[in-house]
Amino acid sequence: xxxxxxxxxxxxxxxxxxxxxxxxxxxxxxxxxxSHADLxxxxxxxxxxxxxxxxxxxxxxxxxxxxxxxxSGATKYALCSHNSDGTHHHDxxxxxxxxxxxxxxxxxxxxxLPKVSLPKGFVNKEMSLLVTGVCDKCN
Amino acid sequence: xxxxxxxxxxxxxxxxxxxxxxxxxxxxxxxxxxSHADLxxxxxxxxxxxxxxxxxxxxxxxxxxxxxxxxSGATKYALCSHNSDGTHHHDxxxxxxxxxxxxxxxxxxxxxLPKVSLPKGFVNKEMSLLVTGVCDKCN
DNA sequence: GTTTATGCAAATTCTTTGCAATACT
DNA sequence: AGTATTGCAAAGAATTTGCATAAAC
Numbered sequence: 001x002x003x004x005x006x007x008x009x010x011x012x013x014x015x016x017x018x019x020x021x022x023x024x025x026x027x028x029x030x031x032x033x034x035s036h037a038d039l040x041x042x043x044x045x046x047x048x049x050x051x052x053x054x055x056x057x058x059x060x061x062x063x064x065x066x067x068x069x070x071x072s073g074a075t076k077y078a079l080c081s082h083n084s085d086g087t088h089h090h091d092x093x094x095x096x097x098x099x100x101x102x103x104x105x106x107x108x109x110x111x112x113l114p115k116v117s118l119p120k121g122f123v124n125k126e127m128s129l130l131v132t133g134v135c136d137k138c139n
Numbered sequence: 140x141x142x143x144x145x146x147x148x149x150x151x152x153x154x155x156x157x158x159x160x161x162x163x164x165x166x167x168x169x170x171x172x173x174s175h176a177d178l179x180x181x182x183x184x185x186x187x188x189x190x191x192x193x194x195x196x197x198x199x200x201x202x203x204x205x206x207x208x209x210x211s212g213a214t215k216y217a218l219c220s221h222n223s224d225g226t227h228h229h230d231x232x233x234x235x236x237x238x239x240x241x242x243x244x245x246x247x248x249x250x251x252l253p254k255v256s257l258p259k260g261f262v263n264k265e266m267s268l269l270v271t272g273v274c275d276k277c278n
Numbered sequence: 279g280t281t282t283a284t285g286c287a288a289a290t291t292c293t294t295t296g297c298a299a300t301a302c303t
Numbered sequence: 304a305g306t307a308t309t310g311c312a313a314a315g316a317a318t319t320t321g322c323a324t325a326a327a328c
Contacts (some may be wrong), residue, residue, distance in 0.1 A: 015302055015307065036292085048310050053293065058308095069208035069269055097261060108261075114253040116268065121275025122236060122247075129255065130208060130267040136260025154327055156283060175317085187285050192318065197283090284325070292317065300309070 012062045019047045023055050024079070033068040033076035033096065033105035068096050068105055069130045078107050092126040099135035106135070151201045158186045162194050163218070172207040172215035172235065172244035207235050207244055208269045217246050231265040238274035245274070 005024035009016050026042055027034060039052050056077060059065040068076040078096070095108040113129055144163035148155050165181055166173060178191050195216060198204040207215040217235070234247040252268055 017301075017308065019309075049292095050294085050311080051309055054308080057294095069267070095255070097257070100264070108258065110258055111255060113255060116234070116250060116252060116270065118236070118250055118270065118272075119247065119275065121278050122270075123273040123278060124270050125239070125273070126271040128208070128269045128271075130269075131255065131257065131261075131263050132265040132267075133257075134262040134264070136258065139260050139262060154282065156327075158284075188317095189286080189319085190284055193283080196319095280328090282325105282327075285323095287322095288320085290317100290319070292315100294315070295313085297311095298309105299311105300307105302307075303305090 008064065012064050014058065014062060014064075019043075019051050019055055020058075022047065023052065023059070027065070027077075027079045030104075031106065033070070033078040033107070035074045035076045037074065038076075066094065068094075068107075069128050070096075070098065070105060076105055078105070081107065081109050094128045096128070096130050097135060098130060098132045099138055100132060101134055101138035104135065147203065151203050153197065153201060153203075158182075158190050158194055159197075161186065162191065162198070166204070166216075166218045170245065172209070172217040172246070174213045174215045176213070177215075205233065207233075207246075208267050209235075209237065209244060215244055217244070220246070220248055233267045235267070235269050236274060237269060237271045238277055239271060240273055240277035243274065 003011070005021040005028075006016055008024060009020055014020065022043055023039060026039060030038075036052060036056060039056075040049055043052060056065065060067070060077070063080060065077045066080055068078050070076050093113050095111045095113055096105055097108050098105045108131075113127055116124070116127070118124055142150075144160040144167075145155055147163060148159055153159065161182055162178060165178060169177075175191060175195060178195075179188055182191060195204065199206070199216070202219060204216045205219055207217050209215050232252050234250050234252055235244055236247050237244045247270075252266055255263070255266070257263055
């Protein structure tokens with residue numbers, strides 16, 4: 001399903017470095033959106049705070065991760081999912097679910113976002129939905 | 140339609156101060172979501188940066204404003220709309236529209252959010268939708 | 279008169295930048 | 304070898320805290 005870090009980096013024409021692999025592995029392991037602070041906690045023994053910032057920036061620019069909208073204030077990021085053919089999932093439609101209990105934020109790839117009727121004159125290019133509630137594990 | 144600052148503050152049992160009135164007026168004037176920096180630019184002549192931070196915090200805690208999800212990273216805030224009877228608009232359903240051209244973020248009170256079908260086991264309590272595109276004025 | 283908010287200074291925290299050393303292709 | 308990435312130090316923003324003064328009730 002989800003390709004290994006090296007494959008992902010190659011697909012995006014990024015150099016394969018330990019820090020980048022570690023960040024990608026962390027995202028896969030946690031299966032939830034992570035903030036810089038989350039990553040720093042996990043990786044600070046091995047990698048510099050600044051390198052993690054730069055890694056996130058690089059990944060964002062390469063569309064390897066995306067920002068997750070979060071009402072808590074902290075900026076979080078999540079892996080953009082991949083298909084085996086290398087195509088992204090629908091990039092102008094993100095649905096994220098935040099669990100009130102465990103606090104984790106997950107991308108819901110399966111759910112689809114219905115059309116929203118906007119007022120006259122508004123043109124819709126991209127939509128991001130944050131659903132808050134209780135996740136399957138905490139339910 | 141929108142009550143004046145003093146009324147809003149009274150409804151929320153908050154002391155009526157100049158800074159609070161000024162912040163509320165600014166939100167009404169601009170009719171768009173504002174960041175702390177936006178408010179500071181406008182109000183710095185008369186009020187301290189720190190006071191604006193504290194005002195925003197107080198307003199958030201009193202549910203007088205809410206955070207607006209923004210993919211740009213900056214935290215923005217918007218007034219929770221009021222009805223004359225003092226009730227809020229649907230508080231577990233926010234739709235915000237961000238214009239790519241003018242950069243403004245507005246709450247779309249009129250638009251309604253259709254039901255989203257979530258995967259098994261997920262319980263939905265609150266939804267926040269950020270739509271990015273071109274607004275009526277820039278179109 | 280009592281309680282709460284403000285302003286200023288300073289402390290924290292968050293994020294970015296410069297540059298030499300290191301790792302990748 | 305040549306180019307991009309890393310780590311460290313340090314700069315720059317953003318946000319929070321402490322405390323005396325001022326304003327609100």
